[in-house]
Amino acid sequence: MKxxxxxxxxxxxxxxxxxxxxxxxxxxxxxxxxxxxxxxLLKLIGGLLVPDKGNxxxxxxxxxxxxxxxxxxxxxxxxxxxxxxTDDTEKMEELLRTLDIDGDLMPTxxxxxxxxxxxxxxxxxxxxxxxxxxxxFNGMDxxxxxxxxxxxxxxxKFTVVSAHQSEVHVKLGSQIIHL
Numbered sequence: 001m002k003x004x005x006x007x008x009x010x011x012x013x014x015x016x017x018x019x020x021x022x023x024x025x026x027x028x029x030x031x032x033x034x035x036x037x038x039x040x041l042l043k044l045i046g047g048l049l050v051p052d053k054g055n056x057x058x059x060x061x062x063x064x065x066x067x068x069x070x071x072x073x074x075x076x077x078x079x080x081x082x083x084x085x086t087d088d089t090e091k092m093e094e095l096l097r098t099l100d101i102d103g104d105l106m107p108t109x110x111x112x113x114x115x116x117x118x119x120x121x122x123x124x125x126x127x128x129x130x131x132x133x134x135x136x137f138n139g140m141d142x143x144x145x146x147x148x149x150x151x152x153x154x155x156x157k158f159t160v161v162s163a164h165q166s167e168v169h170v171k172l173g174s175q176i177i178h179l
Contacts, residue, residue, distance in 0.1 A: 001045070001158070006054035008040060015040050019054070021177065023160075027153075029169040030162040032179035038162040039068060041179065042132045045160060060130030060158060066123040068134045070115040072107040078118050079103030086125035095121040099147060113139035120148055130158040137163055146171065 006019040015037040030038040043049040045056060046063045064085075072081050078101060082092050096103045099117045107115065116139050123131060131152065137145045149171050152159060161172060169176050 001056065001058045001060075003045075004055045004057070006044065006056065007052045008037075008044060008049065009052060010040075016051075023158075025175050026156075026158055027172060027174040028160045029172060029174040029176050030160060030179060031164075031166070031169065031176055036179040038179060039134050042134050042160060042162060046132045060128065060132070062128045063130040063132045064123045064126040064128035066119050066131070066133040066136050068138075070107070070119040072110075072115060072118060074107045076106075077103065078105050078107070078110070081107065081118065082122045082125055085122055086127065088125060088127075092121065092125050095124060095151065098151065099144070111139070113141075113144065116140060117144070117148070120151070124151060124155060128157075131155060131160070133159065133161045135162055135164070137165060137168055 001023040003019060003021040003023070006016050008016045030041060032038060040049065044051055045059055046065050047059065079092070086092060099121060101114060101117055101121070110118065116136065120136050123133065133152070137148060140148065145168065149168070153172070161174065163169065
């Protein structure tokens with residue numbers, strides 16, 4: 001994937017001006033201070049935002065997106081939230097077991113870290129051609145983070161992860177893009 005001369009602004013606030021990147025690998029981490037555009041870049045790559053100028057070529061066609069917000073529907077249980085994006089119940093159940101989540105719980109019964117794990121499971125179950133993960137490890141301890149990293153790497157897809165924890169990028173073995 002190539003990002004060429006990309007510019008994007010929210011009104012008068014310029015986020016990117018003439019950004020060019022050649023993403024010819026498989027796994028990338030976005031780093032940088034809050035507000036530098038990590039989430040915006042993920043949304044541009046995923047087609048949720050359109051650049052003001054420039055091009056993104058060979059972008060994922062059907063990315064699986066994990067937002068900073070968990071975006072779980074509060075009126076259906078965890079299992080049904082995940083089932084909205086997949087019919088692969090075997091994979092869903094395996095991931096629920098691996099990350100120690102009771103699929104019958106309602107989103108309001110989940111801790112912050114549990115909700116992040118459910119959001120990650122949903123992203124991993126969607127049959128997209130790429131993973132775009134925005135702060136996927138928030139609210140998780142090191143052991144859970146390591147389990148989640150293992151699951152992400154097992155997917156073997158083009159992946160871009162935004163995370164504030166620098167040790168995560170090392171554990172992922174990703175190419176780092178500092179914004």
